[in-house]
Amino acid sequence: MLMLVLIALLILFPVVSPAYERIISLSPQVTESIYLLGSGSRLIAISEFCKQPDGAAKKERIGTPLRPDIERIVSLKPDLVLGSREGNAPFTMARLRNLGVNVHYFSRPKGLAGLIENFLELSSMLKKTKEGEAIVNAVERSIRVTEGNVPHTVLWQVGANPLVVASSSSFANDIIRYAGGINIIKTELPYPRMNVEEVALQRPQVIVLTSMGYHVETEKERWKRYINNVRFVSLDPYIVGSPTPVSFLQAVNALRAVFHRSVDNDD
Amino acid sequence: MTEPAAPIPQRPTVLIFFILSVLLAGSIVLSLSYGKDVPTVFASLFSHEGFGLVLRKIRIPRTVVAFLVGGSLGICGVTLQSILRNPLAEPYTLGISGGASLGVTVSTVLQMQSVLGAYAHPLMGFMGALVSIIIIYALSMRRSFNPNSMILFGIVVSLVFSSIVFFIFSLLDPDKMQLTLMWLMGDLSSLDISLIPFYVPFLLAPSVMLFFFGKELDILSLGGEKAHYLGIDPPRSYKILFVLTSVLTGLCVSASGIIGFVGLIVPHVLRNIVGATHTRLLFSSYLGGAFFLIISDVFSRYLLYPVELPVGVITGIFGGLILLFLLMRKT
Amino acid sequence: MKKDALLSIAGVSFRYGPQIVLKDIDLDVERGEVIGIIGPNGAGKSTLLKLIAGYLSPDKGSIMLSGRPLGDYSRRTLAKHIATLPQTLDMPFPYTVEEFIVMGRYPYDRRSFSYGIEEKEVVLETMNALNIGHLAGRQINALSEGERQKVYLAQCIVQDPGILLLDEPVSHLDIRHQMRVLEILENLQTKGLTILMILHDLNLASEFCSRIVLIARGSIYASGLPAATLTYENIEKAYDTVVIVRENPLSKKPFIIPVSRKYLKADNEKP
Structure with missing residues (x-):
C-alpha cells in the first residue's frame, strides 16, 4: 500500500510540481534568460550584477553573485533560487540549501550546445518549454556555419x-x-x-x-x-x-x- | 707579543664586477635574441617587419624596463637593509606597495583609462605610492625621524591601503578583480612604449643619487647613535634616503607591479661576494638586480611559450630557493 | 669655571620625560686628563657622556668645547674633535676589521666613493700600533670580545679626535684584555688625548685615571684625584655598600675591597 502511494507520488510529481512564482536569480544570464522566456514578473529579487534587460532595473537587489545576502534571501521566502557554476560560490549555494531553500544551479557551458541545454532546462522548470524551444530553433537556424570561406x-x-x-x-x-x-x-x-x-x-x-x-x-x-x-x-x-x-x-x-x-x- | 701586520687580503673586486657585467650583458642578449641567432637580431634591428617589429617594439622596451626596475629594486634593497639594519628588509618593507595597489585598483574601478589611456595605471599607481609616502613621512616627522617609526607607520599605512583594496575587490566582479590582481603580481609587458622615455630618467636619477650614499650607508648601518658620533645627522639622512628609495620603489611598482624578492635576495647574495661595504654593494646590486630580473623575465616569457608566467612568481621561486640555501648553509 | 678649559660643563640638567636624570652638573676638563666617571647603575653616567658627545642636548646649562658652545659645531667638525664609543655596538653586516676601522675617517673623506690611500695608511698604522694588524681581513662578528673592543677603539682613534668618550670600554673583558686596552688608552693620553670613560671597576679607575668623577643620583658627588675621591665614606654613601679601602703597594693608589654583608652581621653580633 505504502509502496503504491510512493509510486503514485513519483509518477505524479512532475505533473504537480509547482509553477515557481517567487524566483530569485543570482546570475545575470539566468535573469536575462527568464526575461527572454517572458517570465520576468516571477522574479522577486536579482543580484547586483544583473543589468539586462531594462525591465530588471526595478527588481530588488540581494548582493553580488559571490556574496549574496543570505538572510535577505531566506526572509523573502522564494520558492526557487537559481544560480550558475561560474558566478556563484558552491558554499553559498550549499548554505541556502541547508536553510531549506530550493536551490538550483546550472553547469558551466563549454559552448553553444551546453548553453542551449541549460536554457531548455530552465524553460522546462518555468513550464515555458514551447517558448524556449522556439527561441532555440530561431537561434540555431540563423547561426548555421557558412561553409567555403x-x-x-x-x-x-x-x-x-x-x-x-x-x-x-x-x-x-x-x-x-x-x-x-x-x-x-x-x-x-x-x-x-x-x-x-x-x-x-x-x-x-x-x-x-x-x-x-x-x-x-x-x-x-x-x-x-x-x-x-x-x-x-x-x-x-x-x-x-x-x-x-x-x-x-x-x-x-x-x-x-x-x-x-x-x-x-x-x- | 707584537704580531706583524699580515697583508690585507684584497677582494677580487675588479674580477667580480667584470663577471657581473658579463652576466648582465649575456642576459640582455638572451632577452633580445631568444629563439633567434645573434646575426638575425642585428639584421632585424633596422627592419619594421616580422621579428624586427617584435625586437624593436616588444623585446627592447621590455628589456629596458626589466633592467631599470631590477637595478632600482636592487639598490633600494641595499639602502633599506642598511638604514633599517636588517638584512631581510626589501623595498616593499616601507609599505609603498599598498598605496600603489590602491591607486591601480581605483584606476580600474573608475575606468580611468577612458581618460588617461595607457597612462592610467602607471600614473595612478605612482599617485597612490606618493600619497602613502607623504602620509608615512608626515607621521614620522611627528616623532623623531628614525627607522623604527618609518617601519611602524609604513606597516600601518600599507595595511590600511591593502584593506581598502580588498574592500573594493569584494564589490568588483571576479573577472575584473582577477585581472587587476594579475597586474599587481608583477608584469613587465604592460608599460606602454610611449611612457618609457619618461621612466628612463626618473628611474635613473634617484639611482645615481643613491650611488653617492655608499659611505653614509656604512656609517648608518652602525646605528643612529654611532652614526651621530661619526659626523652624520641621522634624521636628516633617513629623510633623504626614505624619499629617494620610496619614490624609486613607487616608480617601479607603477611601471611593473609588485616584483618581490629582487630587492631582498640580490643584496643578500652579493654581500657574501663583494663584502658588506655599501659603495661596492650598491653598484654590484644594481648590476645584479638588473641581471636577475632580466633572466627571470626570460623564463616567464619562454618557459611555457606562448603562455606567459607572472615574473613575480619566477623571482619568488628563484629568490626563495636561493635564500633558503643561504640560510641552510649558515646554520 | 675656567676660561681655558678644553671642555666646560656648567649647570647642566637633563630629564627623560618627567624623570630628572642629571641635575646642575658642573665639570671642567683640561687637555690631557684621563677622567674616570664612576657611580652606581642609573646614576646618569651614560647620559652625561651622550650630552658631551652632542647626541643629547641639555635642558638647562651649557657645554663648551674650546670656549665655544657645542651647538656651534657642525656634526662633522664635532666628529673631528670628539670620538665616542657607546656601551654596545651591534653589527648586522659582516664588515671586515679594516672596512670597519676606516669608517672612522668618514669626517675627513665623505665625498669619494671609497677611502683614499692616505686614509688606508692611517688605518694600517693604527692597527699596527694596537697589535691588531693580523685581524685586518677578519669579520668583526667572528672576533673575541677583547679583539673586538680593540677594533672599536681603533675606529675611534683613526677619527683623530682631541677627546675620547668611552662608555664602559673594558666591562666584558678578561683581566689581560682589560689591561691591554687601558694601556693603549694610557699611551694615547701621553700623546695629548683627553679621555673621559665610564668604568665600573673602581680599582681600574683608581689605577688608570688622573681624576675620578663620582656621580650619584644625578649629581656629582665627588670629583678629584683618586686618593681624594675613592674614600670609603664616599663609596659607601654613593653605592650604599660597605668597602674597605687600602693602598696599592706598587702604585700607591687607593685599592677598594667590597665587603659582603655576611661579615658585617658577624661583626655586629660580636659585642
Missing part, C-alpha cells in the same frame, strides 16, 4: 595589463567558430596570460575587445603598432560574460559583420 584569424582579448586572451579551449572560442573565424591561440588553458610577441608574429586579422577592466581605444592604439590593417570588434562584456542563446547569436553576428566588412575592403 577561408576562416579569418582572430584574437580574443580578455585582459590588457597583462595580456590575457580566450584560447581555443574557452567558451568564447565557440563564438569565433560559429562566426566562421579561427582562434590564433591554441592552448589547454581557457584564459591564458599571453606573450605579446606571439600575437605580433601571428598577426590576427581580427581582434575581439571585450573591455574587461581595460579601455578599448587604448588597446586599438597598442595593436595598430604591431599589426597593420587589423580589424576590431568591440563586444559588450556583459554579452560575453553572461551569455544566453540570444546574446551568443548577437556576438556571432557582430563578428560576422566585421569579417564581411574586411572581405569587402580587401577586394
Whole structure:
C-alpha cells in the first residue's frame, strides 16, 4: 500500500510540481534568460550584477553573485533560487540549501550546445518549454556555419595589463567558430596570460575587445603598432560574460559583420 | 707579543664586477635574441617587419624596463637593509606597495583609462605610492625621524591601503578583480612604449643619487647613535634616503607591479661576494638586480611559450630557493 | 669655571620625560686628563657622556668645547674633535676589521666613493700600533670580545679626535684584555688625548685615571684625584655598600675591597 502511494507520488510529481512564482536569480544570464522566456514578473529579487534587460532595473537587489545576502534571501521566502557554476560560490549555494531553500544551479557551458541545454532546462522548470524551444530553433537556424570561406584569424582579448586572451579551449572560442573565424591561440588553458610577441608574429586579422577592466581605444592604439590593417570588434562584456542563446547569436553576428566588412575592403 | 701586520687580503673586486657585467650583458642578449641567432637580431634591428617589429617594439622596451626596475629594486634593497639594519628588509618593507595597489585598483574601478589611456595605471599607481609616502613621512616627522617609526607607520599605512583594496575587490566582479590582481603580481609587458622615455630618467636619477650614499650607508648601518658620533645627522639622512628609495620603489611598482624578492635576495647574495661595504654593494646590486630580473623575465616569457608566467612568481621561486640555501648553509 | 678649559660643563640638567636624570652638573676638563666617571647603575653616567658627545642636548646649562658652545659645531667638525664609543655596538653586516676601522675617517673623506690611500695608511698604522694588524681581513662578528673592543677603539682613534668618550670600554673583558686596552688608552693620553670613560671597576679607575668623577643620583658627588675621591665614606654613601679601602703597594693608589654583608652581621653580633 505504502509502496503504491510512493509510486503514485513519483509518477505524479512532475505533473504537480509547482509553477515557481517567487524566483530569485543570482546570475545575470539566468535573469536575462527568464526575461527572454517572458517570465520576468516571477522574479522577486536579482543580484547586483544583473543589468539586462531594462525591465530588471526595478527588481530588488540581494548582493553580488559571490556574496549574496543570505538572510535577505531566506526572509523573502522564494520558492526557487537559481544560480550558475561560474558566478556563484558552491558554499553559498550549499548554505541556502541547508536553510531549506530550493536551490538550483546550472553547469558551466563549454559552448553553444551546453548553453542551449541549460536554457531548455530552465524553460522546462518555468513550464515555458514551447517558448524556449522556439527561441532555440530561431537561434540555431540563423547561426548555421557558412561553409567555403577561408576562416579569418582572430584574437580574443580578455585582459590588457597583462595580456590575457580566450584560447581555443574557452567558451568564447565557440563564438569565433560559429562566426566562421579561427582562434590564433591554441592552448589547454581557457584564459591564458599571453606573450605579446606571439600575437605580433601571428598577426590576427581580427581582434575581439571585450573591455574587461581595460579601455578599448587604448588597446586599438597598442595593436595598430604591431599589426597593420587589423580589424576590431568591440563586444559588450556583459554579452560575453553572461551569455544566453540570444546574446551568443548577437556576438556571432557582430563578428560576422566585421569579417564581411574586411572581405569587402580587401577586394 | 707584537704580531706583524699580515697583508690585507684584497677582494677580487675588479674580477667580480667584470663577471657581473658579463652576466648582465649575456642576459640582455638572451632577452633580445631568444629563439633567434645573434646575426638575425642585428639584421632585424633596422627592419619594421616580422621579428624586427617584435625586437624593436616588444623585446627592447621590455628589456629596458626589466633592467631599470631590477637595478632600482636592487639598490633600494641595499639602502633599506642598511638604514633599517636588517638584512631581510626589501623595498616593499616601507609599505609603498599598498598605496600603489590602491591607486591601480581605483584606476580600474573608475575606468580611468577612458581618460588617461595607457597612462592610467602607471600614473595612478605612482599617485597612490606618493600619497602613502607623504602620509608615512608626515607621521614620522611627528616623532623623531628614525627607522623604527618609518617601519611602524609604513606597516600601518600599507595595511590600511591593502584593506581598502580588498574592500573594493569584494564589490568588483571576479573577472575584473582577477585581472587587476594579475597586474599587481608583477608584469613587465604592460608599460606602454610611449611612457618609457619618461621612466628612463626618473628611474635613473634617484639611482645615481643613491650611488653617492655608499659611505653614509656604512656609517648608518652602525646605528643612529654611532652614526651621530661619526659626523652624520641621522634624521636628516633617513629623510633623504626614505624619499629617494620610496619614490624609486613607487616608480617601479607603477611601471611593473609588485616584483618581490629582487630587492631582498640580490643584496643578500652579493654581500657574501663583494663584502658588506655599501659603495661596492650598491653598484654590484644594481648590476645584479638588473641581471636577475632580466633572466627571470626570460623564463616567464619562454618557459611555457606562448603562455606567459607572472615574473613575480619566477623571482619568488628563484629568490626563495636561493635564500633558503643561504640560510641552510649558515646554520 | 675656567676660561681655558678644553671642555666646560656648567649647570647642566637633563630629564627623560618627567624623570630628572642629571641635575646642575658642573665639570671642567683640561687637555690631557684621563677622567674616570664612576657611580652606581642609573646614576646618569651614560647620559652625561651622550650630552658631551652632542647626541643629547641639555635642558638647562651649557657645554663648551674650546670656549665655544657645542651647538656651534657642525656634526662633522664635532666628529673631528670628539670620538665616542657607546656601551654596545651591534653589527648586522659582516664588515671586515679594516672596512670597519676606516669608517672612522668618514669626517675627513665623505665625498669619494671609497677611502683614499692616505686614509688606508692611517688605518694600517693604527692597527699596527694596537697589535691588531693580523685581524685586518677578519669579520668583526667572528672576533673575541677583547679583539673586538680593540677594533672599536681603533675606529675611534683613526677619527683623530682631541677627546675620547668611552662608555664602559673594558666591562666584558678578561683581566689581560682589560689591561691591554687601558694601556693603549694610557699611551694615547701621553700623546695629548683627553679621555673621559665610564668604568665600573673602581680599582681600574683608581689605577688608570688622573681624576675620578663620582656621580650619584644625578649629581656629582665627588670629583678629584683618586686618593681624594675613592674614600670609603664616599663609596659607601654613593653605592650604599660597605668597602674597605687600602693602598696599592706598587702604585700607591687607593685599592677598594667590597665587603659582603655576611661579615658585617658577624661583626655586629660580636659585642
